Amino acid sequence: MIQLIRGFKDILPEESALWQHIENTARALFEDFGFREIHPPVLEKTELFKRSIGEDTDIVEKEMYTFADRNGDLITLRPEATASVVRSYIQHKMYAVDPIRKMYTIGPMFRRERPQKGRYRQFYQINAEVFGEASPYIDAQLIFMLVTLFSKLGVMDINAHINSLGCPECRPDFRKALSELLISRKEQLCEDCIRRSERNPLRVLDCKVPACREAVSEAPSIMDFLCPDCARHFDTVQAMLVKQGVRFELDKRLVRGLDYYTRTTFELQTGALGAQSAVAGGGRYDGLVKALGGPAHPAIGFAIGFDRLVEIVSQSQENLEKKPVIFIAALGEEGIQNGYIWANELCLAGVPTEADFSGKSLKSLMKRADRMGALFVLMVGESELKEGRVVLRDMKTKEQHAFPVDKLTETITNFLNR
Numbered sequence: 001m002i003q004l005i006r007g008f009k010d011i012l013p014e015e016s017a018l019w020q021h022i023e024n025t026a027r028a029l030f031e032d033f034g035f036r037e038i039h040p041p042v043l044e045k046t047e048l049f050k051r052s053i054g055e056d057t058d059i060v061e062k063e064m065y066t067f068a069d070r071n072g073d074l075i076t077l078r079p080e081a082t083a084s085v086v087r088s089y090i091q092h093k094m095y096a097v098d099p100i101r102k103m104y105t106i107g108p109m110f111r112r113e114r115p116q117k118g119r120y121r122q123f124y125q126i127n128a129e130v131f132g133e134a135s136p137y138i139d140a141q142l143i144f145m146l147v148t149l150f151s152k153l154g155v156m157d158i159n160a161h162i163n164s165l166g167c168p169e170c171r172p173d174f175r176k177a178l179s180e181l182l183i184s185r186k187e188q189l190c191e192d193c194i195r196r197s198e199r200n201p202l203r204v205l206d207c208k209v210p211a212c213r214e215a216v217s218e219a220p221s222i223m224d225f226l227c228p229d230c231a232r233h234f235d236t237v238q239a240m241l242v243k244q245g246v247r248f249e250l251d252k253r254l255v256r257g258l259d260y261y262t263r264t265t266f267e268l269q270t271g272a273l274g275a276q277s278a279v280a281g282g283g284r285y286d287g288l289v290k291a292l293g294g295p296a297h298p299a300i301g302f303a304i305g306f307d308r309l310v311e312i313v314s315q316s317q318e319n320l321e322k323k324p325v326i327f328i329a330a331l332g333e334e335g336i337q338n339g340y341i342w343a344n345e346l347c348l349a350g351v352p353t354e355a356d357f358s359g360k361s362l363k364s365l366m367k368r369a370d371r372m373g374a375l376f377v378l379m380v381g382e383s384e385l386k387e388g389r390v391v392l393r394d395m396k397t398k399e400q401h402a403f404p405v406d407k408l409t410e411t412i413t414n415f416l417n418r
């Protein structure tokens with residue numbers, strides 16, 4: 001038997017209701033905040049991710065599914081969506097009429113990480129991105145929208161971590177100080193980090209190897225290096241979060257695993273998922289649109305780990321699996337024919353209806369209705385039909401109601417809405 005690929009998984013029909021509930025809640029909220037949906041493709045030129053996420057990141061160094069197309073072009077299954085949304089913003093000159101654009105996208109991402117609980121090689125993200133707006137109020141609003149989504153979904157065990165990574169004005173001084181410390185601790189670092197300590201020392205702050213974490217425990221704080229503009233920006237973000245009652249923690253180690261960030265970065269972490277604590281992450285990337293060939297427009301965004309969010313919500317939510325309201329137990333040839341018509345009519349009338357045309361006994365049909373959790377069973381037997389009526393049984397109270405077959409769909413719909 002052919003099994004699925006390691007690190008990949010099926011989202012089964014019984015899980016789908018929860019995925020849909022989360023997706024619908026996110027869509028409704030984001031649309032209210034002015035975001036519109038975009039669907040970039042899952043395959044892009046490898047160059048796009050190398051230039052945006054950064055050559056020294058784990059994602060680009062080790063995790064991308066990259067392969068040569070039949071004509072030799074290098075293409076990559078997207079490891080994240082931001083780069084594609086930026087490419088699309090530039091390619092379609094979305095900034096031409098109004099540089100401010102708010103977009104969201106939901107879909108699969110691919111990273112060849114070591115699979116474990118909460119970490120998959122195909123996983124889903126819910127992304128939101130804002131272009132053309134440099135104001136710190138947008139940072140605060142985006143974080144507010146993100147935590148609002150979590151509270152709407154009833155997720156309580158969540159901590160917002162925030163940091164500022166400065167800008168091209170002030171970050172070089174921080175990089176230099178960090179690099180000097182790392183070079184002095186070279187013998188403690190893993191091989192990747194020895195290389196990174198000169199080229200891209202911020203990546204070392206993100207390394208998960210315990211010895212490297214230990215080596216950076218006394219790293220300087222970026223807060224001491226922020227230029228006045230970055231410091232003011234970050235102060236306003238924090239003040240606005242406080243004003244709206246958003247609780248957060250300052251986390252100077254939060255550098256995120258992608259190179260494009262500037263200024264505000266943030267992550268939502270939870271204790272509910274074991275080792276994989278990050279359930280959402282994002283930040284400003286004011287230089288990326290220009291770096292990818294567009295105008296110098298600022299931007300900010302986040303991505304939620306959809307699989308991880310589903311896992312947390314499923315710990316608190318009761319089963320949302322959809323159940324039929326009516327189960328039609330059709331008995332005998334005439335019962336099946338009539339049941340078939342009524343089943344379609346009820347489905348079209350918006351009443352979730354399941355019918356069984358197998359011709360099995362009433363006893364086994366009742367068992368199946370029970371297993372499916374149907375609220376009512378409509379018994380369509382030949383003898384009842386002869387009398388021009390059918391019986392609706394309430395599976396909870398066991399009450400039975402006889403209804404005339406004439407205008408049955410209408411009668412049942414009225415009965416259910418009574």
Ligand code: HAM
Nearest residue numbers: 080082119120123278279280281282283301302303305
């Ligand atoms: P990221 O932190 O790499 O950011 O990913 C965002 C979220 O995706 C993580 O917090 C995590 O919940 C989820 N995630 C990442 N990798 C996996 C995996 N292997 N299995 C399951 N879930 C995973 C980004 O991707 C940025 N593009 C976010 C962003 C948008 N920044 C600005 N705009």
